Amino acid sequence: MNFGFTEEQELLRAEVRKFLDQNAPLERVREIVEAEGGPGTDPALWARMAELGWVGLNMPEAHGGVGLDLETLLVVLEETGRSLFPSPLISTVLAAKAIERFGSEEQQARWIPGLADGSKVGTFAFMERSDTLGAEGVETLAKPDGDELILSGEKRYVTDAAAADLSVVAVRSGSDAQSLSLVVVEKGTAGATAVDYDAMDLTKRIGSLTLEDARVGTDCVLGEQGAAWPAIQWLLDLGAALVTAEAVGAAEAALEITTEFAKERVQFDEQIGKFQGVKHPLADIYVDVESFRSLVYYAIWALDQDADDARVAVSRAKAYCADAFPQAGIMGVQLHGGVGYTWEYDIQLYLKRAKWVRPMFGDADHHYERVALLGDL
């Protein structure tokens, strides 16, 4: 048994860390995301990350990826999370995984190389106005018309919606509760419009994809038409796991920033970190971060192995994180006192990230209910 990383993985972590420290310290991250009308990301940095193999890290080698597992990607995500690095990494990985796992060889060859080399951005679009993660939440219709499908509906809360060159979209292909399909909609398709919303966490772009009689060929359907519900569930699980993995790094950074502040800040002639009213909440945050770290490490491993308990493992990790990370952010701001509330201080950036993480791919209520169901309750 080994519940830790290999030497190679630790080397990769150090490389990513160094790269982000040099190229994307928080001042730079602020510049990128605060630029009026900007892309919300740094295309040059994204291209260099792709060159270094980090974007295509777990995409298949045959299609330009590096062919490593999710566990290795986890190392990268912890570091991008620590830096609040604004990039479409998670959405692009999700699109690529959908195509790799459920698409044909031909579809993989058509789309994955562009995603792996960073020239194309991908995303996975599931959520709609019902705001639920169940199959019944998908109302977007796919009407067959010869060798085409006519899509109509609106996808919401899509990460990197406007940036995405291709979106893997969950659509309804029949009236049966679960007769869903996954289709790839490319940017520029007539009738498909993507816009980004104003959002609290500027480091994460989020928007909607509106489909008004948008036509895609049936060769854009991943897997068997009308039978994609299990595939969709797998993607939702993967999304929850990746978001949680990134949250480990972010929550840890929030703890570090607050701990450093508590060591430096002097009040009542003492470093405030000396007071139990400060050190105990920090200890509690540490306990929580270490705990959802263990839970998500295992969940990622279980996904890599296609283990039977992968679903419940993902739900445990995301549920714990969805409660604990916002709490860590709130406490972090509070322990900073008034300055924590200012735009200038960094701790508030992490609180906003936590609030982005909470609903993404299921909040604590959703995932605890699934833990209960899977645990025969």
Added chain:
Amino acid sequence: MDFQLSEEEEAFRKEVVSFLDEHLPEGTERTPEFQAKWTKAIRERRWVGFSWPQEVGGGGGGIMEQVILKDEMAKRKAPALGSCFMGLAWVGPSIIQYGTEEQKQKYIPDILDGKYQWCTGYSEPDSGSDLASLKCKCERDGDEYVVNGQKIWTSIAMWSKMMILLVRTETEVESKHDGITCLLVEMDTPGIEVRPIKNMSGGAMFAEVFFDNVRVPVENRLGDEGQGWQVTISALASERSSIAEVHGLIRKIEEVKELARNTIRGGRAMSEDPGIRRRIAQAETKIEAMRLNGMRFLTKQLKGEPLGSETSINKLHRADLEIGLGELALEILGSSSTLMGGDDAVDGGAWAKYSLNWPEVVIGGGTPNIQRNIIAERILGLPKD
């Protein structure tokens, strides 16, 4: 990462399973005859003191095998490995590490056979969590030490034949951690008086122990004079790293789920109540986090790295769960939850009693706030208060 067992480990797991198949058939009743046969069988296998050196009668087993053994036994709800709890948990390991050859020969076999219980004379009325501030007086008189003073919160002192006792042999010391000595004391030595402390659940687990000119032979000293603190620290470390307690919590959460399914209030099973469902799932998730945290600590141990203060993480979780599961059970039960007897008391009031017994595990070994101090100061590097 790799959570699969290696070939050797898998072979060992199968060995454990077939042993259990043979000695613990389905639905085994825990009669005294069964218990005697079971004790004999596991002693012959050297599974009691599994990780102790073979020279002292232990199994010489590895950490990973021990985990496999405990896992498989927990799955089958097998009786504990050995019956001398504190002897196996930390008295034995301390004697193995610091004891003389005579002490090892005298005490280790009895601990393995579970011949009698040991208790731990650490806490004093004024020392509380500041264990090193203890004052229990000890003066040397020829070949004997003479002990005067008092201990408190001594678990099962009234049922123990032996005590591992911390006393102060020097008062003029630079650090309060110096001048403490560890003695192995027979509980029937003249001058020792044990008074059980009735607790809030009506039972008694702890006792006060009074020492009035109690004479202990010098050969019963464990480690050097003044070395008592080191002896204790290594003993407490082995207490904190014990990850086996997760098995007990897994059993407990299963019982709570069963209780929720069987308790009908307002015409529906409490297992259908959304609030109860969430809290059960939350507790289950926390237990799984403990299990996985334990595996991460274990990985460190397997790599030969020493375990530090991170084990306080699981102590905090456990404290939370021991209190929380009791409260959850009472909320499931509703009005009958306060009954300790009578026809309406579910399981004879067992849950009410459970919900009052958490201090034994929550306060023993350091209160939650002490664990938070440990994490804040030793891991996060915050200044001492």
